[in-house]
Amino acid sequence: YDCTGARAEYGGPACQHLSGRCLDVFVTGQVLAALAPAATEVSLRAAEQILADRAGIEKIWRLRLERAQIDVDRARRCYRLAEPENRLVARALEKDWEAALAAQQQLTEDWHRFCQNAPPALTTQQKAAITAAAADLPGLWAAPSTTDADRKEVIRAVIDEITIAIRGRSELVDVTVGWVGGQQTHEVIRRPIQRFEDLSYYPHLAERITELANAGWDPQRIAGQLNTEGFLPARGAGPIRHRLVTQILHRAGVPITHRRQPLPAHPDDAPRKHEWWLPLLAAELGVTTGTIRKWLHQGRIAGRQETRHPHRWIIQADPGELAELRAHIDRVRGRTTRVHPKFADDPRITSHRRNLFDRWRPTTTYGT
Template sequence: MGHVGLILGIEMSRLARSCKDWHHLLEICALFGTLIADLDGVYDPSQYNDRLLLGLKGTMSAAELHLLKQRMSQGRISKAQRGALNFPVPTGYVRRASGEVVFDPDEQVQQVTRLVFRKFEELGTVHAVLRYLVEHQIDIGIRVRTGECKGDLEWHRPNRVSLQNTLKNPIYAGAYAYGRRQGVPAKEEPSRTRTKKMAMEDWHVMIRDQLPAYISWEQYQLNQAQLQANRRGAESVGAAQSGNGLLVGLLVCGKCGCRMSIHYQPQGHQYRCGRQATDYGGVSCQGISGKSLDQAVVSFALQALSPAAIELSLAALTQLEQERQDLNCHWQQRLERASYEANRAQRHYQLVEPENRLVARQLAQEWEANLRRHQQLQEEYKRFCQQQSNQVSEDEREAIRQLANRIPQLWDASTTTNTQRKEILRQILVRVILNVNENEFAHLMLEWVGGACSETQIQRPVAKLTQLSNYSQLCTRVHELVAQGCGAQEIAQQLNQAGFYPPKRRSTFNAQQIQSLVRNLGLHTTRNQRTKQELPLHEWWLTDLAQVLSMPTVTLYSWIRAGWVNARQQEHLPR
């Protein structure tokens, strides 16, 4: 250190991009006694006057740089506000030499772009659109932006990111937007900036009806709402999945107002609200068996669909015809492009001199490759035509017309997936509000699309007799029948005739359930009393012994199997 005595430069303060760098240089020079020289003179940073003068020069230089940067930024925004700032356009558009943005002159590129928006409006998710494009071998046309091949059209396999960018870009709705991504300080390193997607209200510029549009602005807003709803979260419905729970995303807890989650178990699915337990350490609000709830809501939905069945069948017919026309148009464009490539390769081969064998062989190979590609596409198109005709047949038309009378059968058909059932429910229902009572009943409020509401009460399976709404009347009736000397089987018949029912969605009582209920109530039927009197000394019925020892009957059964308890089974019980 100390090897440098003088630093020479022209306008030294302009070498630093910020005052921090400039003052750091002054500190180092003052520490080691290094002088600084420019066109105006020689300065010693260790001296007060020179240090003050150098500091002022650095401050003025930094202020000038900041002012220039601010002017350039404001000029860029001002130009964007006039719609005159040029930026790269996405697939489906090209920019002319004059700066005007127009549709891509290639018809196939336009057709594929419109197809993406139509299929998203129909299917509702990006992944479903991607599967459709891959299944039908539809590629995305992209113009090369840089290099020797700038402006050439290339076809790439579709992917999820490119489809999302297409659906989110407002240019397809004819809007000129600037500032969709802006620089913000990075959390991990505030001195650096990173780009972040901004909300629409925070964009610098947004001018509607400025550019050619593939979709309307209203359709663009619906697409953004659908993309937001497909996100997983408490405030969004989420995309329809293939699970058995049909009300996922629609069911709302009537106690806390949060969306209820689904839990799959071997015996079936269940809806639960665990927001209070998860966020606040409390207890879960409520839960209900999914099968009974789904059946109740589906019955209401099918009733609501009956008046609109004819309109649905006509819409299905129109959609089927439109899809076949789109696919056939896409195949025709692929064949036309392959034919053009083959003819162009033929012309190139015919223009070469016969003596130039090196070039002729290469062009011949390219010609043969394009011919094979054209022939392959023709064979694939023939298979496509064999699988489905271009026009809807009369049988298909008649089958679609019969949809009006077969909606329940179509709903239960094995060909109808859970994803399709969920999509149907989401088209007619906004949400379902659930309030589970302490008994076997639950209150439902269905909010339909359009503002109408329906309220109903459903019966849910409960685990215990004590949860039944008529438990007190049931106990009173059992007391009366036991006092009359009725046996378990006779009591069960009397209760079934009176309209009583057991828990767990069973329809009738049996003798075993009555015996368990009588024991829990501390009663004994006449049959049990007679049976106990006939037992020898030092013998107990298994249930009575379990009560005496205060242990579960399951434990006594395990002891019997292990040989720890002497037991016998009485084949014929006294009547």
């Protein structure tokens, strides 16, 4: 979900951006929780309504059959009361009696066909099955037979509006659900974000990582401990990986304890001026090592591999190239935009267009 009206029309800042999945999951949970107490009662009422409708239709059929029998009896009496001498009258009454019998026979056949096609009365086991199915609302909601149109119809029947407010660049989102009837539900949900530095608990996370690293823990062990303590990554999916721990330690300038010491570089292959080991450049720019490898494949940056084992990558990046890479990251992440004069004095624009090179410059330099 994006609120980009001002940006699209005037070049102003983007208002809010939210991954749809996290909000959809929250709203679905709220709707199912609201419907759960009434699910059993609704299912039983539905079964009772089916039986009531069937009883009403059966009553109409009984009245029609009764009326047909009355017509047959009247025609028979009229025929038997006719004088034998009045043969023309007797023949007419006989025809009326035969027509009444034929109509009664046709109506009876229609009634039998209706009984065969109409659903039978619900048994106790069937009522129990309906109750069990109603109790499993999440299963019914996710069933292939339930379409998106069905889900939207249910949501619109119980929810009037949904208001969200993202807390800055963090992962926290204040959600207000306005229910039909005037009630409101206020909750805070978590959205996936791109930069782990924007996490609301990032200072505590970095402090905890530094504390464990100073105690001699390696990144793999630190990541496992963070997952045990309940920390979540920026994207919210999966556990915290050791690469994130390594990046935070590199930025803080904290020595990293390895489970096994890395092989020293041969003097002929050692990084020269304006050259970086691939993981150190990723930490300097605040991207993943996968991003650096992708840039190598695309030809955006140049590098070389060690000629000896373990053939690690060494990337060439002077200060000018670093600035270009940071500007590219800035553009890709949507932090640079043309500003309409209407928003020239907006304080959000100032922070929106700050140079990330100054903003995220680490205290320790890893290049030579």
